Amino acid sequence: MSKPIVKVALAIPGSNYFDYLLPDHLGSVLKPGMRVSVPFGNKKRLGMVMALTEESSCPLSRLKAIDRIIDDSVLLRPKDLKLLEWVSAYYQRGIGETVMASLPGRLRDGKQSAPDRTEPVWQLSQSGRTVDDASLARTPAQMRMIKILREQPAGMAQKQLLQLSVTSRATLAALLKKEWIEPAVAATNASRADNEVQLNAEQQTAVDSVNGTQGFAAWLLYGVTGSGKTEVYIRLIRQALARQAQVLLLAPEIGLTPQLYQRLQKALNAKIVLMHSGLSDGDRHCAWQQARDGQADVLIGTRSCIFTPMPRVGLIIVDEEHDLSYKQQDGIRYSARDLALLRGREADCAVLLGSATPALESLHNVACGRFKLLQLKQRAATAQIPRIETLDISNSSLNEGLSPQLLQAMQQVLQRGEQVLLFHNRRGYAPVLSCKSCDWIMHCEHCDARMTWHKHSQRMWCHHCGTQKRQPHQCPECGASGLQYIGQGTQRIEEFLRQRFAQYALVRIDQDSTRRRGALQAVLQEIKQGKYSLLLGTQMLAKGHHFPNVTLVVIPDMDQALFGADFRATERMAQLLIQVAGRAGRAAKAGRVLIQTRHPDHPLLQQLTREGYSAFAEQALAERKLLQLPPYSHQVLLRSEAAKAEQASEFLKQARECFAATDAISLWGPLPAPMEKRAGRYRYQLILQSTERAELHNRVSAWRQQLYRLASGKRLRWSIDVDPMEMY
Ligand code: ADP
Ligand code: ZN
Ligand code: ZN
Numbered sequence: 001m002s003k004p005i006v007k008v009a010l011a012i013p014g015s016n017y018f019d020y021l022l023p024d025h026l027g028s029v030l031k032p033g034m035r036v037s038v039p040f041g042n043k044k045r046l047g048m049v050m051a052l053t054e055e056s057s058c059p060l061s062r063l064k065a066i067d068r069i070i071d072d073s074v075l076l077r078p079k080d081l082k083l084l085e086w087v088s089a090y091y092q093r094g095i096g097e098t099v100m101a102s103l104p105g106r107l108r109d110g111k112q113s114a115p116d117r118t119e120p121v122w123q124l125s126q127s128g129r130t131v132d133d134a135s136l137a138r139t140p141a142q143m144r145m146i147k148i149l150r151e152q153p154a155g156m157a158q159k160q161l162l163q164l165s166v167t168s169r170a171t172l173a174a175l176l177k178k179e180w181i182e183p184a185v186a187a188t189n190a191s192r193a194d195n196e197v198q199l200n201a202e203q204q205t206a207v208d209s210v211n212g213t214q215g216f217a218a219w220l221l222y223g224v225t226g227s228g229k230t231e232v233y234i235r236l237i238r239q240a241l242a243r244q245a246q247v248l249l250l251a252p253e254i255g256l257t258p259q260l261y262q263r264l265q266k267a268l269n270a271k272i273v274l275m276h277s278g279l280s281d282g283d284r285h286c287a288w289q290q291a292r293d294g295q296a297d298v299l300i301g302t303r304s305c306i307f308t309p310m311p312r313v314g315l316i317i318v319d320e321e322h323d324l325s326y327k328q329q330d331g332i333r334y335s336a337r338d339l340a341l342l343r344g345r346e347a348d349c350a351v352l353l354g355s356a357t358p359a360l361e362s363l364h365n366v367a368c369g370r371f372k373l374l375q376l377k378q379r380a381a382t383a384q385i386p387r388i389e390t391l392d393i394s395n396s397s398l399n400e401g402l403s404p405q406l407l408q409a410m411q412q413v414l415q416r417g418e419q420v421l422l423f424h425n426r427r428g429y430a431p432v433l434s435c436k437s438c439d440w441i442m443h444c445e446h447c448d449a450r451m452t453w454h455k456h457s458q459r460m461w462c463h464h465c466g467t468q469k470r471q472p473h474q475c476p477e478c479g480a481s482g483l484q485y486i487g488q489g490t491q492r493i494e495e496f497l498r499q500r501f502a503q504y505a506l507v508r509i510d511q512d513s514t515r516r517r518g519a520l521q522a523v524l525q526e527i528k529q530g531k532y533s534l535l536l537g538t539q540m541l542a543k544g545h546h547f548p549n550v551t552l553v554v555i556p557d558m559d560q561a562l563f564g565a566d567f568r569a570t571e572r573m574a575q576l577l578i579q580v581a582g583r584a585g586r587a588a589k590a591g592r593v594l595i596q597t598r599h600p601d602h603p604l605l606q607q608l609t610r611e612g613y614s615a616f617a618e619q620a621l622a623e624r625k626l627l628q629l630p631p632y633s634h635q636v637l638l639r640s641e642a643a644k645a646e647q648a649s650e651f652l653k654q655a656r657e658c659f660a661a662t663d664a665i666s667l668w669g670p671l672p673a674p675m676e677k678r679a680g681r682y683r684y685q686l687i688l689q690s691t692e693r694a695e696l697h698n699r700v701s702a703w704r705q706q707l708y709r710l711a712s713g714k715r716l717r718w719s720i721d722v723d724p725m726e727m728y
Contacts (some may be wrong), residue, residue: 225582245314
């Protein structure tokens with residue numbers, strides 16, 4: 001019997017499925033998982049067929065017919081649709097919005113097959129292998145390319161090669177002309193394991209444990225920074241590939257994907273595909289298609305890759321699983337880490353979460369027996385865990401925030417020819433412009449935030465909404481001309497260090513210095529080649545990178561983080577500190593970490609520096625338990641924002657009134673967000689918390705339908721955040 005009703009997901013906010021009739025002539029070809037064009041209002045819209053059924057809750061006479069089928073074969077398989085349905089229900093977002101957001105832009109726009117991006121793979125030729133560095137000295141771009149290819153005996157795809165070496169096609173053409181490079185021969189089955197490191201006992205145990213378990217299992221690979229987690233990933237991936245499985249490897253940031261690609265490409269005989277938001281639409285579509293069709297063996301990418309269909313997926317790895325960037329902060333507010341577990345369960349395969357500073361949630365999951373723990377307590381090879389020391393600066397006279405002791409320690413390391421990394425999580429030149437006479441401070445007119453002075457562009461900038469202003473020369477409040485820049489951003493510290501350590505090359509890495517595409521990759525390569533002695537930067541520098549020659553990490557200011565408002569503030573601070581510290585002494589030379597503080601006795605600092613992350617985590621979890629905060633309870637946040645504060649809070653008040661109260665769920669709010677006004681809009685939130693997750697979610701889902709009907713909600717923006725990670 002035919003099923004004439006088509007359930008279609010359309011990206012209409014708050015909507016469920018829309019029913020359409022299936023015209024006879026399309027009857028036999030249409031299947032769930034195909035895109036269709038349907039009439040909606042007086043327009044045509046793109047939708048995804050979710051199911052075919054016999055019944056509709058609407059009278060048949062009122063249903064319109066499908067206009068056109070876009071795909072000639074199924075785009076999303078039943079498993080993929082099921083995942084999206086789950087995401088839509090769990091994260092309280094319409095199915096259509098969920099499905100559409102999961103697709104690459106080109107598919108959302110109704111485009112057909114991916115553009116053909118078959119690319120040559122290049123390797124060094126016989127003569128290219130013997131070129132010496134001296135003869136390349138005058139062509140640095142060619143040198144970079146050759147150096148990369150030396151490390152890649154099986155060659156590298158053109159796009160990745162250009163990206164990693166930060167060169168153009170002209171460089172490639174030049175090398176071709178000299179006959180130093182040639183197209184790589186098709187991948188042979190030769191093992192790439194020739195000069196591979198021997199795993200240490202802890203690594204081997206980790207690999208054996210995962211391999212010894214069949215079907216779904218969640219593993220937390222808790223390994224100190226530099227303990228060789230990536231090496232463990234590589235072995236596991238190789239074995240998954242041997243079973244003909246596909247592997248999904250998630251990284252928290254685009255900036256980390258090239259180095260992972262490079263390591264995997266060197267170690268594996270496989271088709272490795274990169275996918276992240278830095279790619280063009282066409283490239284992203286192409287990567288998606290290759291994963292979807294099973295041609296890609298390994299997919300490396302950021303958060304949104306978690307939605308990419310992979311028919312043979314047999315291993316999912318989430319690197320730096322504690323990282324906040326796995327949680328999407330707008331649209332569908334999903335956690336890619338949590339979805340990785342769901343996908344692993346669906347695909348009945350292992351999921352490996354790796355971190356040196358696991359999220360408290362994950363440690364709690366270990367304690368509850370949901371995750372199995374694998375530990376790497378030693379740094380791989382000969383590297384030592386760095387010592388972390390605090391420097392009490394309550395009585396020091398500071399120079400641009402840096403104490404004499406700190407500068408002296410830096411000097412010593414620089415003199416030895418080693419690298420120093422200075423971490424400072426504040427970009428710009430000075431975070432405050434104020435009046436000497438009346439204490440006026442320049443605020444952003446659209447946000448509850450101060451404006452930051454950017455010396456290079458000669459502008460005051462708001463880092464929250466992007467507003468730029470010329471700096472005033474007189475106080476608008478009292479007319480005095482004595483305005484001063486207070487505090488240090490990375491640019492100011494850079495200026496000072498360039499004078500103080502003039503003979504040493506310095507590089508600053510933050511959002512401002514790396515805006516240009518490929519700029520970050522270029523400096524990262526330069527750092528590895530030892531071009532700089534002083535590395536200065538924000539958390540862009542703190543994550544995951546491997547700088548073998550850094551032996552001293554200095555942190556001039558972390559005190560602010562000790563007193564954060566959010567209950568997760570201490571967890572963040574602890575993770576950041578251990579991660580930054582982890583950049584020190586990653587190779588043969590021992591490392592040291594110096595933190596300046598005015599609160600050397602602060603219990604958090606004491607505990608972290610003396611006992612380490614595990615002790616901190618244990619205590620933090622005990623506190624959370626006492627207060628019944630996540631992970632010992634579950635939260636849902638209803639956020640609203642409007643041009644007027646009353647509007648935003650009024651909606652939440654009404655929302656609260658129509659919530660079916662129960663003792664099992666606590667409600668707080670409406671409360672102003674920690675930054676109440678941002679980009680000209682007032683933001684409020686209502687917090688729901690319960691120890692009963694199912695109960696909470698069931699009630700929220702019924703409640704959401706009511707919220708769509710509240711008149712006050714139609715005039716403003718609101719959203720539901722399930723398992724919120726940030727109050728903001
Ligand atoms: P993580 O991912 O935990 O930060 P990596 O896998 O990047 O650590 O390893 C850090 C460094 O140690 C790398 O240079 C890696 O090649 C090296 N390494 C890893 N495992 C071993 C080992 N068993 N023996 C020698 N060197 C190793
Ligand atoms: Zn003034
Ligand atoms: Zn602003």
